[in-house]
Amino acid sequence: xxxxxxxxxAFAFVWMLTGFWACVDLExxxxxxxxxxxxxxxxxxxxxxxxxxxxxxxxxxxxxxVVTGIVVADDRSGNFFKNIVIQDETAGIAVRLExxxxxxxxxxxxxxxxxxxxxxxxxxxxxxxxxxxPDGTIPxxxxxxxxxxxxxxxxxxxxxxxxxxxxLSNDVFLDEVLNTLISLEEVQFIAADTLVTYADxxxxxxxxxxxxxxxxxxxxxxxxxxxxxAAAQTPTxxxxxxxxxxxxxxxxxxxxxxxxxVQFAGARCGGGGSTAExxxxxxxxxxxxxxxxxxxANKKIKGVTISDTDNGxxxxxxxxxxxxxxxxxxxxxxxxxxxxxxxxxxxxxxxELSEFNGLLQVNVALSNGFKTGTAPQPAxxxxxxxxxxxxxxxxxxxxxxxxxxxxSGGTNYSGSRTLADxxxxxxxxxxxxxxxxxxxxxxxxxxxxxxVSQFNTAQVIIRNTNDVVITGGGGDPELIDLDDLRALxxxxxxxxxxxKKIKGVxxxxxxxxxxxxxxxxxxDATAxxxxxxTADHTYSMGxxxxxxxxxxELSEFNGLLQVNxxxxxxxxxISSGNNPTPREATIADINAxxxxxxxxxxxxxxxxxxxxxxxxxxxNITDGTGSMVLxxxxxxSFAASNVPTGAVTLTGVVSDFNAAQVFIRTLADIxx
Numbered sequence: 001x002x003x004x005x006x007x008x009x010a011f012a013f014v015w016m017l018t019g020f021w022a023c024v025d026l027e028x029x030x031x032x033x034x035x036x037x038x039x040x041x042x043x044x045x046x047x048x049x050x051x052x053x054x055x056x057x058x059x060x061x062x063x064x065x066v067v068t069g070i071v072v073a074d075d076r077s078g079n080f081f082k083n084i085v086i087q088d089e090t091a092g093i094a095v096r097l098e099x100x101x102x103x104x105x106x107x108x109x110x111x112x113x114x115x116x117x118x119x120x121x122x123x124x125x126x127x128x129x130x131x132x133x134p135d136g137t138i139p140x141x142x143x144x145x146x147x148x149x150x151x152x153x154x155x156x157x158x159x160x161x162x163x164x165x166x167x168l169s170n171d172v173f174l175d176e177v178l179n180t181l182i183s184l185e186e187v188q189f190i191a192a193d194t195l196v197t198y199a200d201x202x203x204x205x206x207x208x209x210x211x212x213x214x215x216x217x218x219x220x221x222x223x224x225x226x227x228x229x230a231a232a233q234t235p236t237x238x239x240x241x242x243x244x245x246x247x248x249x250x251x252x253x254x255x256x257x258x259x260x261x262v263q264f265a266g267a268r269c270g271g272g273g274s275t276a277e278x279x280x281x282x283x284x285x286x287x288x289x290x291x292x293x294x295x296x297a298n299k300k301i302k303g304v305t306i307s308d309t310d311n312g313x314x315x316x317x318x319x320x321x322x323x324x325x326x327x328x329x330x331x332x333x334x335x336x337x338x339x340x341x342x343x344x345x346x347x348x349x350x351x352e353l354s355e356f357n358g359l360l361q362v363n364v365a366l367s368n369g370f371k372t373g374t375a376p377q378p379a380x381x382x383x384x385x386x387x388x389x390x391x392x393x394x395x396x397x398x399x400x401x402x403x404x405x406x407x408s409g410g411t412n413y414s415g416s417r418t419l420a421d422x423x424x425x426x427x428x429x430x431x432x433x434x435x436x437x438x439x440x441x442x443x444x445x446x447x448x449x450x451x452v453s454q455f456n457t458a459q460v461i462i463r464n465t466n467d468v469v470i471t472g473g474g475g476d477p478e479l480i481d482l483d484d485l486r487a488l489x490x491x492x493x494x495x496x497x498x499x500k501k502i503k504g505v506x507x508x509x510x511x512x513x514x515x516x517x518x519x520x521x522x523x524d525a526t527a528x529x530x531x532x533x534t535a536d537h538t539y540s541m542g543x544x545x546x547x548x549x550x551x552x553e554l555s556e557f558n559g560l561l562q563v564n565x566x567x568x569x570x571x572x573x574i575s576s577g578n579n580p581t582p583r584e585a586t587i588a589d590i591n592a593x594x595x596x597x598x599x600x601x602x603x604x605x606x607x608x609x610x611x612x613x614x615x616x617x618x619x620n621i622t623d624g625t626g627s628m629v630l631x632x633x634x635x636x637s638f639a640a641s642n643v644p645t646g647a648v649t650l651t652g653v654v655s656d657f658n659a660a661q662v663f664i665r666t667l668a669d670i671x672x
Contacts, residue, residue, distance in 0.1 A: 208221070238268045482502055
């Protein structure tokens with residue numbers, strides 16, 4: 001956070017002498033107290049916005065321009081990061097600041113003045129913002145020169161502007177309300193986005209949820225995985241939402257400050273879940289086979305989602321739904337957010353039944369889908385390729401497992417590949433957008449779990465690489481050092497060579513939750529790397545493990561190199577209780593070598609925490625040679641513990657989130 005001393009009487013005095021805060025009248029011979037200066041702006045935020053055209057490069061502001069505004073969003077909940085949003089009576093703008101804990105100095109509702117001279121006015125994918133450089137935040141050391149909390153003289157008050165979703169489709173109107181506090185009434189989350197988390201708190205991924213009004217207009221609500229409400233479930237009711245209006249390219253989106261902004265206690269438009277009569281999926285398919293092209297009135301289906309939207313191997317509008325009688329593709333009118341394993345109810349009354357390149361689908365509005373819970377995946381039908389081909393129409397859109405098969409026709413999954421098992425062959429199709437499309441195709445014998453599908457001819461599709469289990473053949477993988485594996489990455493996503501494995505010691509700690517549950521950090525004698533599995537793992541700190549990385553994706557996540565989407569079955573524990581010796585280094589050493597030392601253990605002596613407070617979030621640490629960020633997830637068991645007040649020795653893992661940082665595993669990593 002910004003230290004209070006920045007805004008005391010001494011700085012007000014300096015600014016007065018330099019002519020900026022010339023209207024401040026303070027008694028400087030009195031004891032220093034936090035008196036807020038009075039500042040009169042010489043420009044409005046609307047006039048400031050006129051200095052930039054969306055899509056152009058950011059422009060430096062060279063004239064003496066001072067704007068004031070009410071803070072309508074701060075970073076208290078974590079849904080806004082390193083920025084505040086201010087608004088005057090004419091417009092609003094995001095002010096990007098290289099600091100955390102901004103709510104301590106600029107809380108929502110306070111009034112601030114911004115000296116714009118020397119700053120840059122630009123946009124990020126259509127959203128106006130004030131920067132310290134063409135595309136960077138205002139450095140922490142310069143914040144006092146440009147932003148100060150001031151007295152609210154009552155010259156204007158900010159009330160949320162009541163708008164409709166339909167109005168926001170107008171570009172001119174949208175520009176007026178960007179970065180301002182708005183209110184939408186009689187809206188609700190679409191059925192598919194009720195009773196789901198606002199974001200992904202486990203992996204700290206941001207998520208979009210869709211709101212709708214009673215006329216069927218829709219709008220996105222975007223929430224950060226770092227928000228303190230990320231794990232909260234979205235409500236099922238209808239009501240009013242307060243939010244900051246935002247945009248990302250062509251997507252209109254809302255950002256709430258906290259959960260009090262969402263007041264959905266009323267009855268839903270249409271009453272929520274469908275009251276139609278339940279019919280089984282086979283019955284719906286039989287109607288089409290008999291020549292019917294529309295589902296009967298007052299009917300709904302219910303089943304388990306067997307497709308995996310998260311890994312991108314199905315179109316975002318499609319959902320494969322299976323019940324005890326069969327499966328079908330539900331084609332929604334928009335991109336849905338149902339996940340693998342969601343139990344979903346779909347209102348199909350009068351819905352179109354049609355084939356797309358031979359694949360039967362029921363076409364419905366996005367709001368017709370409603371999550372009723374989660375359920376285990378249906379047991380896949382054990383079948384040969386010949387049996388799949390013989391029963392294509394009746395087994396379509398349901399799960400099968402084909403054993404003792406081989407895959408051929410390319411070096412990776414992308415596109416059409418051949419799956420054969422001795423009884424016949426069938427196409428295994430993978431979209432280029434799938435997260436595993438560039439993963440190497442296994443060369444040995446495999447068991448494949450897949451969805452039976454069609455594209456003019458029979459094909460099967462897998463959901464993720466966990467659906468392919470290597471059972472034999474192809475040779476034994478060769479051990480590769482982590483340093484050599486890291487060297488294969490040259491800046492663009494690539495794949496590890498075939499028949500390669502790594503071995504190292506787990507230096508991260510899943511028990512105390514300071515790493516996501518799908519990630520481990522492993523280190524050998526040469527280097528370290530993050531391994532991201534396709535599902536939660538059970539490996540403990542100190543386990544020596546061996547991982548088959550043949551054909552696995554090498555990519556960066558916010559600068560952090562990782563082996564991505566590794567099937568959990570590819571890893572095995574060799575031994576436990578291993579403790580690599582950390583490299584003793586200064587912060588200056590780490591900053592100079594962090595790309596090489598990334599994902600390895602270091603020990604830093606004489607570390608202090610100048611900001612104090614708890615571990616949660618980004619904390620600056622210093623050792624006299626330099627400073628860097630110590631990051632702690634809000635989910636960590638020790639996140640709420642206070643940082644030490646004196647110098648300590650810190651053992652941590654070197655990491656990267658667009659800049660060098662370290663993280664500790666447990667409080668045992670901090671020693672006097």
